Amino acid sequence: MTGGLQAKRGRSGAVGILRGMPLPTLLVIDVQRAFDDPAWEERNNPDAEERVVGLLAAWRAAGAPVVHVRHESASPDGLFRRGTAAFEFKPEAEPLPGEPVVEKRVNSAFIGTDLEERLHAARAETVVVAGLTTDHCCSTTARMAGNLGFETWFVADATATHARGGFDAETMHQTALASLDGEFARVMTTAEAIERLRQIASGEHREFVPSHL
Numbered sequence: 001m002t003g004g005l006q007a008k009r010g011r012s013g014a015v016g017i018l019r020g021m022p023l024p025t026l027l028v029i030d031v032q033r034a035f036d037d038p039a040w041e042e043r044n045n046p047d048a049e050e051r052v053v054g055l056l057a058a059w060r061a062a063g064a065p066v067v068h069v070r071h072e073s074a075s076p077d078g079l080f081r082r083g084t085a086a087f088e089f090k091p092e093a094e095p096l097p098g099e100p101v102v103e104k105r106v107n108s109a110f111i112g113t114d115l116e117e118r119l120h121a122a123r124a125e126t127v128v129v130a131g132l133t134t135d136h137c138c139s140t141t142a143r144m145a146g147n148l149g150f151e152t153w154f155v156a157d158a159t160a161t162h163a164r165g166g167f168d169a170e171t172m173h174q175t176a177l178a179s180l181d182g183e184f185a186r187v188m189t190t191a192e193a194i195e196r197l198r199q200i201a202s203g204e205h206r207e208f209v210p211s212h213l
């Protein structure tokens with residue numbers, strides 16, 4: 001686990017907090033080369049990585065906190081073995097110098113890591129979940145974040161998953177979103193998350209209405 005959970009100074013001089021409200025922390029989960037392995041079944045949302053690029057650009061421009069989460073296989077023959085090319089981040093999600101990296105060995109980014117400690121130390125109130133995969137590590141992390149008291153945004157078009165158990169990838173994706181929304185997280189699009197970030201950074205306060213309602 002490297003780096004500190006800090007945002008860069010924006011034009012106002014604030015560090016991750018503007019007008020008294022902490023800016024949401026973007027959690028980019030497991031966007032690693034292991035997911036390019038042909039062993040995975042059919043995948044949905046091929047544009048997810050590009051949506052992650054958009055989120056990272058917006059968060060960095062706003063001086064808002066970003067945390068990168070990386071999975072390490074517990075098994076010696078797992079796809080996410082440390083020291084292999086598959087363990088590395090995809091180019092779209094490479095951390096910048098100074099951006100913290102949290103490494104995990106289970107689905108949740110909170111188990112066996114200092115993520116919760118980092119968030120509390122930074123006075124974070126809201127976390128934004130994006131990455132891979134929708135129904136496994138992203139969902140598990142979002143559920144725990146909600147249970148730990150963080151307002152949680154789940155960015156539907158910046159996540160993706162694979163076919164499992166005879167169900168196609170899009171069905172797995174949509175059922176995971178349906179289970180999360182309103183119970184553990186607010187499900188939204190990349191555009192909606194970026195707009196919400198802009199509103200918080202500028203001091204605007206508007207009621208969030210998801211685009212799918």
